[in-house]
Amino acid sequence: MEQLFELPIQTKQRNVSSKPYHGYLCHNLYQSLGIDDATVLEKVNDFTQQLWPIQGNKTTSETIHRFSEQLWELDMMVRRMIMESFGLEKYIDEHLNSTNYLLRLMKYTSPPDDDDDDGLEETKFGLRVHTDKNILTILHQFQVDGLEVKTKDEKWIKVKPSQDSFLVMVGDSLGAFLNGRLSSPYHRVMMMGKKTRYSTALFSVPKTGVIVDSPEELIDEEHPRIFKPYQYDDFLQFFQTEAGRRAQSPFHAFAALSNTPL
Numbered sequence: 442m443e444q445l446f447e448l449p450i451q452t453k454q455r456n457v458s459s460k461p462y463h464g465y466l467c468h469n470l471y472q473s474l475g476i477d478d479a480t481v482l483e484k485v486n487d488f489t490q491q492l493w494p495i496q497g498n499k500t501t502s503e504t505i506h507r508f509s510e511q512l513w514e515l516d517m518m519v520r521r522m523i524m525e526s527f528g529l530e531k532y533i534d535e536h537l538n539s540t541n542y543l544l545r546l547m548k549y550t551s552p553p554d555d556d557d558d559d560g561l562e563e564t565k566f567g568l569r570v571h572t573d574k575n576i577l578t579i580l581h582q583f584q585v586d587g588l589e590v591k592t593k594d595e596k597w598i599k600v601k602p603s604q605d606s607f608l609v610m611v612g613d614s615l616g617a618f619l620n621g622r623l624s625s626p627y628h629r630v631m632m633m634g635k636k637t638r639y640s641t642a643l644f645s646v647p648k649t650g651v652i653v654d655s656p657e658e659l660i661d662e663e664h665p666r667i668f669k670p671y672q673y674d675d676f677l678q679f680f681q682t683e684a685g686r687r688a689q690s691p692f693h694a695f696a697a698l699s700n701t702p703l
């Protein structure tokens with residue numbers, strides 16, 4: 442991670458993707474590199490080739506690929522368990538095959554010194570409050586904490602850093618697929634101390650063209666359909682619009698069939 446982020450900004454900016462928000466991102470304390478289809482070695486090689494055009498970087502490619510493959514296994518295991526717990530066995534294969542994987546490597550620098558307390562919160566945001574838009578996210582924060590998750594009763598929980606544990610987070614698209622049986626939690630990153638923070642996230646993302654729709658087993662009189670069927674890329678497009686960016690819950694603004702916030 443250190444080696445990647447030490448590269449000059451012009452180099453990191455060569456990490457581009459055809460999908461919005463899938464390449465290099467940089468704002469305030471946050472920087473992030475994105476690797477589309479990180480479970481496919483050739484695609485990881487394309488990424489390292491973007492950064493090191495002459496000879497690529499075999500060691501980095503292999504490390505990223507091995508890491509992604511193991512997280513991919515975990516992602517599939519968790520999704521399988523979730524589907525089984527809702528009696529959706531017959532959809533498991535189709536569901537597991539309906540996603541690609543985006544790996545994000547993230548670096549957060551420590552906030553500037555600020556002795557007076559005014560406006561302090563603002564400067565400490567590593568990542569603003571959001572829900573993930575995809576299916577499932579497998580997060581890892583290595584040594585420095587910062588990730589906070591909001592509970593249903595509106596309390597912020599700090600996630601303790603751990604070298605050997607991962608956090609599994611439900612995304613909007615899994616919530617929609619399950620007709621609201623699980624919901625995507627709001628979360629954010631707050632940078633408090635003086636240390637640089639590194640984290641990683643593997644996102645399972647609906648493939649282009651796949652319609653995210655709830656199985657009929659999850660829809661009945663007691664559980665009416667909450668979201669319209671949609672294509673993930675259309676949601677990303679919406680998120681790029683003014684209305685999408687301004688909405689408190691962009692996903693709700695895009696796909697909810699009723700106006701009552703969840």
Ligand SMILES: O=C(O)CCC(=O)C(=O)O
Nearest residue numbers: 547580582588630640642
């Ligand atoms: O860095 C983290 O721990 C969280 C990252 C995150 O929430 C995201 O990339 O969606």
Ligand SMILES: [Fe+2]
Nearest residue numbers: 571572573628
């Ligand atoms: Fe997130």
